[in-house]
Amino acid sequence: MERKLFLSGNEAVAWGVKLSRPHVIAAYPITPQTVAVERLAEMTRSGELDAEYMHVESEHSALSAMMGASAVGARTFTAASSQGLVYMAECLHYASGGRFPIVMMNANRALALPWSIYGDQRDSLSLLDCGWIQVYAEDAQESLDLVIQAYRIAENLRILTPVMINLDGFVLTHTYEPVFIPTQEHVDAFLPPYKNPYCMDLENPKNLAFSSTPRDNMEFKYQQHRAMLDAKDVIRETDTAFGRHFGRYYGGLVSNYLTDDADCIVITLGSIAGTVRAVVEELREQGVKAGLCRIRCMRPFPDSEIAALARLGRAIGVLEKDISFGFEGAVYTNVNSALMKTNVSMRVLNFIAGLGGRSISPADIRKIFSDLDRACNGGRVQHVQFVNLGAFA
Amino acid sequence: MNTDQSVRIKDLTDDEYFFGHKACGGCGGSLAIRLALKVLGPRSFAVLPAGCMSAVGFVFPQMAFAVNAMISTFPGTASMLSGIAAGAKALGLKEYHAVGFAGDGGTADIGLQALSGAIDRNDRIIYLCYDNEAYMNTGIQKSGLTPFGARTTTTPAEGAGSRTAKKNMFEIVAAHGIPYAATASVGNIPDLLRKVNKAKEVAGTSYIHVFAPCPTGWGYDPADTLEISRKALASGLWYLAEFENGSFYLNHDPGKFISLNDYLSTQGRFNHCDGDVVKTIERERNKKWEKIRREWKMPDEKHFFAKERS
Amino acid sequence: MIKPTIKRYERPCAISDYPVGPSFKAGHLISTNGNYRTFRPVVNFAACIGCLLCYAACPDGAISRHDKKVRVDYDFCKGCGMCARECKVRAITMKKED
Numbered sequence: 161m162e163r164k165l166f167l168s169g170n171e172a173v174a175w176g177v178k179l180s181r182p183h184v185i186a187a188y189p190i191t192p193q194t195v196a197v198e199r200l201a202e203m204t205r206s207g208e209l210d211a212e213y214m215h216v217e218s219e220h221s222a223l224s225a226m227m228g229a230s231a232v233g234a235r236t237f238t239a240a241s242s243q244g245l246v247y248m249a250e251c252l253h254y255a256s257g258g259r260f261p262i263v264m265m266n267a268n269r270a271l272a273l274p275w276s277i278y279g280d281q282r283d284s285l286s287l288l289d290c291g292w293i294q295v296y297a298e299d300a301q302e303s304l305d306l307v308i309q310a311y312r313i314a315e316n317l318r319i320l321t322p323v324m325i326n327l328d329g330f331v332l333t334h335t336y337e338p339v340f341i342p343t344q345e346h347v348d349a350f351l352p353p354y355k356n357p358y359c360m361d362l363e364n365p366k367n368l369a370f371s372s373t374p375r376d377n378m379e380f381k382y383q384q385h386r387a388m389l390d391a392k393d394v395i396r397e398t399d400t401a402f403g404r405h406f407g408r409y410y411g412g413l414v415s416n417y418l419t420d421d422a423d424c425i426v427i428t429l430g431s432i433a434g435t436v437r438a439v440v441e442e443l444r445e446q447g448v449k450a451g452l453c454r455i456r457c458m459r460p461f462p463d464s465e466i467a468a469l470a471r472l473g474r475a476i477g478v479l480e481k482d483i484s485f486g487f488e489g490a491v492y493t494n495v496n497s498a499l500m501k502t503n504v505s506m507r508v509l510n511f512i513a514g515l516g517g518r519s520i521s522p523a524d525i526r527k528i529f530s531d532l533d534r535a536c537n538g539g540r541v542q543h544v545q546f547v548n549l550g551a552f553a
Numbered sequence: 554m555n556t557d558q559s560v561r562i563k564d565l566t567d568d569e570y571f572f573g574h575k576a577c578g579g580c581g582g583s584l585a586i587r588l589a590l591k592v593l594g595p596r597s598f599a600v601l602p603a604g605c606m607s608a609v610g611f612v613f614p615q616m617a618f619a620v621n622a623m624i625s626t627f628p629g630t631a632s633m634l635s636g637i638a639a640g641a642k643a644l645g646l647k648e649y650h651a652v653g654f655a656g657d658g659g660t661a662d663i664g665l666q667a668l669s670g671a672i673d674r675n676d677r678i679i680y681l682c683y684d685n686e687a688y689m690n691t692g693i694q695k696s697g698l699t700p701f702g703a704r705t706t707t708t709p710a711e712g713a714g715s716r717t718a719k720k721n722m723f724e725i726v727a728a729h730g731i732p733y734a735a736t737a738s739v740g741n742i743p744d745l746l747r748k749v750n751k752a753k754e755v756a757g758t759s760y761i762h763v764f765a766p767c768p769t770g771w772g773y774d775p776a777d778t779l780e781i782s783r784k785a786l787a788s789g790l791w792y793l794a795e796f797e798n799g800s801f802y803l804n805h806d807p808g809k810f811i812s813l814n815d816y817l818s819t820q821g822r823f824n825h826c827d828g829d830v831v832k833t834i835e836r837e838r839n840k841k842w843e844k845i846r847r848e849w850k851m852p853d854e855k856h857f858f859a860k861e862r863s
Numbered sequence: 864m865i866k867p868t869i870k871r872y873e874r875p876c877a878i879s880d881y882p883v884g885p886s887f888k889a890g891h892l893i894s895t896n897g898n899y900r901t902f903r904p905v906v907n908f909a910a911c912i913g914c915l916l917c918y919a920a921c922p923d924g925a926i927s928r929h930d931k932k933v934r935v936d937y938d939f940c941k942g943c944g945m946c947a948r949e950c951k952v953r954a955i956t957m958k959k960e961d
Contacts, residue, residue, distance in 0.1 A: 183643035184636065212639040216632065217670030224629035224667065228636025231623055232598065234643050236636075250626055259884030320884060358886040360621035360637075362596050362649060365889035368623035370611035372885070379881050386878065562919045568865040569924040573892040576922065578943030584922035595865055613882075614872055619865050619890035742919050768943075776944030776957075779920055 162340045169332040172300035172339050173239070173265045173325070174199035176307025177209075179347040180263075183234035183354075184212045186222040190244045191277045192329040193267040197239055219244035223251035223262070230260040231368055233359040235311065238262070241329065242269035242283040249287060255322045256291025257384060258369050259358070261314035262322040263307060264292075268430070268481070269329040270516045278517020279329030280481035281429060285458070285490040291384060293323040293391055294459040296429040298415075300339050303327055305408055308342070308351055309398050315354050319391050321384075328431045328481075330517065342406055350405050388460045395457055413462035415454040418444065422451025424532035425469060427495055428479040429455050432513075432520055436479070439525040450529055455491070463498040470504040475532040479525075479547075481514040488544045507535035513547035524548050558754075559859050560746040565591045574617035575609040579775025581739045581765030581782065582606055582683035586654050588742060589681055589761075592749040595620055596649045598641070600634050602664060603627040604656040605690040605767075606683065630655045631667035634678040642677075650753060652679040657698035658688045661720045668760075672729040675757040679749075682722065682760070685767035693770040698722065700790070701837065702830040703822045705770075710825035718837060723762050727796040732757040734796040738764040740782025743859040744793055744804065764791045772821020781819050788816040789838050794849065795856050801849040802856035813838075866924075867892050896923065900942035902957040904935055910954035917946035917955060 167175065173196045177185070185204070187197035203209035212229075216222045219240050226236040240248060245266055255262055266284050270276035284294055293313065297303040303325065310323040327333050360366050372380055396412040403409025417437055419425050426436050433454040443450040453469060455462060469476065476499070480491040487493075492510035499508055511528050513520045524547050535541045570590035576583040582605055590597060599622040601607040607624045610617040625633040630653045637651045655664055660682040671678060687705045688694040695705040697720040708715040726734045733755045737745040745763060752759035764782055768775040785791040788811050793804040813835055817823040826834075852858055867890035875881050904917075904926075911932045918926045918933055925940040926933050935946075947955040 184639045186636070212643045214635065214639055215674065216635075217666055217673070220626075220628060221632035221635075221667050221670055224626060224632035225636030225639065227629075228600070228623075228625075228633035228638075229640030229643070230636075231633075232637055232640040232644065232646070234640035236640075251629070254626055257885070259886070317883075358883050360598055360623065362621070362646065365595070365619065365621045366886055367611050367616040367618050367621075367889045367891075368886045370613050370616065370624060370885045370887065371608070372613040376613055376881070379875070379878060380885065383878055383881060383883070562915050565919075567928060569867070569927075570865065572890075572924045573867045573869075573896065573939060574923070575896065578922075578941035579945055580922050584920070587922060587924055588919070613885070613887065614891060615893055616887055616889055616891045617867055619867050621889060774944070776948040778922075778943075778945055779949055 162342055164338050164340055166336055167300055167339045168195060168334050168336050169297070169300045169303050169327045170195035170334065171199055172304040173307055173327065174203065175341055176304040177237050178203050179342060179344060180308055180311050180351060181235065182211050182237045184214065184226065184229040184236050186214045186216045186225045186238040188216050188219050188222045188244065190241045192269060192333045193239045193241045193265065195333070196265055219248040220251055223248045223255060226262050227251065227255055227258060227260050230262055231360050233354065233356060235354040236262050237264070239265040241267040242271050245283045245287065246271065249290065252287060252290040252292060259320040260322055261320055263310045263314055263325065264322065265325045265327065267329045267333045268326050276516040279331050280515045280517065281326070282482050284324060284326050285482040288459055288490060291321070292459065293321050293388070293457070294326065295323065295457050296326045296455065297332065298431055298433050298454060299332065300337050301408070302410060303332070304339055305402065305406070308347055309402055312351050313391065313394050313398050315356070316394050317356070319387050319394055321387055321391060326430065332431045346406065350402070392460045392462070410456060413457045414465040415456055417452040419451035419453055419469060421449055422474070423449040423536055424475045424477070424529055425451040425453055426477045426479050426525070426528060427453045427455060427491070429458065429491060432479065435520065435522055436525055439522050439529065443529055448529065448533070458491070458494070461494050461498065466495055466498040467502050470499050470502040470506060472504055473506065473536065475507040475509070475536040477509045477511050477528050477532045479511045479513060479528060483512045483515065509535060509541055510544040511547050512544065518548065520547065557854070557857070558747055558750045559743060560592055560750050562742065566594070568595065570595065570619045571610065571617055572619065573615065576605065577769050577775065579768040579778045581767060581778050582656065582685055584739050585681065585683045585745065585763040585765050588745060589652065589749045590620060592746055593650045593652055593753060597621065598637050598649060598651045600625050600630050600637065600653045602630040602655050602659040603690070604659050606654055608690050627659055628663045629667055630659055630664050631671040631678070631680060634680070635671045635674060635676040638676045638678050650679060651677065652681065654681050654683060656689070657682060657684045657686060658696040661697040661722050669729065672726060672731045672758045675732070677756060678758055679752045680758065680760045682762045683765040684762060685765050685770060687770050689767050689770045701834055702826045704825060713830060714825065723794065723796065726760045727801065730799070731760055731796065734760040736762045736792060736794050738782045738786060738791060738793065739766070740764065740779050740786055741793060741859065747859045748795070770822070773819055777819065784811065784816040784819060787811045788813055789842055790816060792845065793858065802853065803845055803849045804852055804856055805858035806846070806851070866890070869893065869895065895938040896941055897938045900940065900960055902942045902944060902959055903937065904940065904942070904944070904946050904955045905958050906933060906935060907954045908932055910952050912952055914951065916949045916951065920945045920949045
């Protein structure tokens with residue numbers, strides 16, 4: 161019987177980790193992920209979680225240690241955010257190239273400079289190419305569920321790719337909601353123990369993390385790329401199986417709401433989807449055919465799900481907390497690429513919002529839909545817009 | 554097991570755990586690793602960062618390690634080792650050693666943070682630094698362990714070579730309160746073997762700093778690697794010592810030192826050194842030895858000078 | 864005895880022939896090191912006293928124990944000359960390769 165607890169996003173992640181039975185956890189604190197590692201410390205100290213808890217001296221060491229533990233066959237977890245995530249950037253590429261199925265929570269937070277502890281998504285989105293599977297949670301329940309799903313996906317021997325679970329800093333990490341906690345038995349039946357024949361082994365020694373020359377390196381990279389492509393099916397299947405087993409299904413790589421007949425769709429990531437959904441419902445009551453597509457998984461990119469949104473004359477707005485300076489947001493670039501390949505004529509616009517923790521209100525979203533509506537009807541709208549900027553050049 | 558933990562060469566296993574590698578002929582570092590692994594045995598997990606020994610040991614599909622081994626990121630030797638120790642403990646593995654083999658750059662410079670953290674946690678790992686006194690793998694650039702006066706590609710002879718002294722890694726590590734640390738040299742193989750054998754038993758972190766000459770980087774005939782190591786000891790520029798139970802123990806006092814020029818003249822990297830440089834080196838060596846003789850414990854039955862005996 | 868050995872290696876044709884990620888069997892060699900030597904060590908077995916100092920000093924493990932004396936593996940000897948220099952009874956001489 162699942163019990164219900166009132167938890168923050170951070171705490172929900174800690175519960176998800178506890179239920180997933182990791183062998184080793186590495187902890188280095190950074191706002192706003194600290195509560196997750198604190199809860200895990202309490203759980204290991206009380207004995208309810210039987211894991212080695214390492215107090216590492218930096219995020220680089222956190223991920224480096226998790227690779228060492230993973231290399232001997234241990235299930236591992238660590239958490240990061242913004243400055244720490246980019247500090248461990250070398251290790252991110254190392255872990256994905258090394259095919260270590262590590263699961264890591266990232267609290268999405270703005271990157272200095274200027275310094276900001278508040279949430280935006282530039283940290284993880286600037287690292288889309290590091291080879292990790294990247295998923296984005298909307299609420300605390302999904303955060304907990306994603307941890308369990310992540311281990312099953314990462315440890316699948318066809319995949320063997322680490323997973324980064326992103327939670328919006330403060331907005332999701334620190335807000336509270338009722339969360340169903342699966343029982344340990346139920347999780348054990350869904351998530352088998354970690355078994356990997358490619359690990360270091362005292363009976364059958366291996367040499368890992370080696371170099372390769374130009375003659376072979378590209379093949380290793382292609383192998384990694386294929387594993388990521390295969391991950392699309394595995395992520396969909398895992399979500400479906402999770403739904404059958406626990407009764408909660410999230411839609412696979414994307415979660416669509418009223419998109420089938422929509423004239424205007426907002427595509428977004430993470431917790432802001434909740435606000436967008438509320439505005440979509442409001443607009444539908446007014447007769448406006450609005451829709452929402454929440455991308456759950458940015459890597460591997462759900463190109464076929466996005467391509468399926470293509471419809472002649474439709475207007476799509478990509479709302480993201482990211483900007484690649486001098487161009488556009490990364491999510492927009494990715495979405496545009498998928499839509500362009502369909503050759504269907506549409507208006508696709510980019511709305512940059514929420515940088516450095518700036519609030520995104522329902523009014524902001526209504527304005528976005530109004531811009532999309534104008535674009536739909538042939539009006540001129542700037543491709544890339546910053547939402548709710550207080551001062552203009 | 555001998556109570557004095559010494560290991561005789563003839564008692565070493567015939568197994569070769571580091572073999573077929575592409576190191577330069579006469580490489581001190583590769584000798585240190587070969588010998589250490591013979592003492593540690595096949596149930597070892599070895600970690601090597603970017604550097605000479607990983608570059609020559611693991612290029613797919615030529616794998617020169619017969620034990621479990623992996624390359625870590627350059628800064629990450631000690632942290633990856635800590636992770637291996639934690640993972641092995643959580644999985645209930647028994648009778649194994651987690652050992653790191655890092656160069657001077659990967660230890661004293663970029664690797665220092667992770668090493669410090671590992672000692673702080675007292676993770677059960679053995680960390681061996683093979684010190685060839687520069688970033689050799691990338692082409693002989695100055696590191697934190699390049700000695701005063703040495704020519705490297707980033708401290709050219711025209712500028713009188715390196716202007717800074719070696720960081721004192723042995724004492725830095727000791728200041729952390731590490732359970733066991735030692736300095737060693739490929740020039741005294743029985744002593745090196747004894748210290749690795751001792752490190753095996755430490756229930757926590759141990760550190761062995763091995764003086765490992767590099768013919769390519771130092772400019773000498775590869776056959777002279779051990780001879781040069783012995784001269785370094787005889788001139789007082791390197792010393793054999795241990796740190797245990799909070800105290801420093803000297804293993805051997807050479808007494809009257811050989812002339813510095815006897816050591817410096819053997820290597821091309823010191824060719825340009827004039828009298829002033831040699832005087833500075835001498836002054837600093839004398840200062841160091843004055844402190845050692847005054848403060849460190851002298852050789853005793855547990856911290857003795859292991860000499861060559863078959 | 865545990866020692867890396869030369870294995871027959873065929874270049875992979877398919878991606879599936881590659882190891883999964885950079886993880887491979889330990890001690891798998893495909894090439895020797897003896898073909899770029901300038902000098903080779905020659906042991907005078909009559910003079911050799913079996914002290915094993917050369918065996919200990921070889922950075923490549925190319926000298927092994929054999930019949931109370933030593934033996935050189937010329938496939939893996941790089942000709943560095945450390946063995947000849949360390950031999951106390953001068954039983955090893957370095958001879959130029961043809």
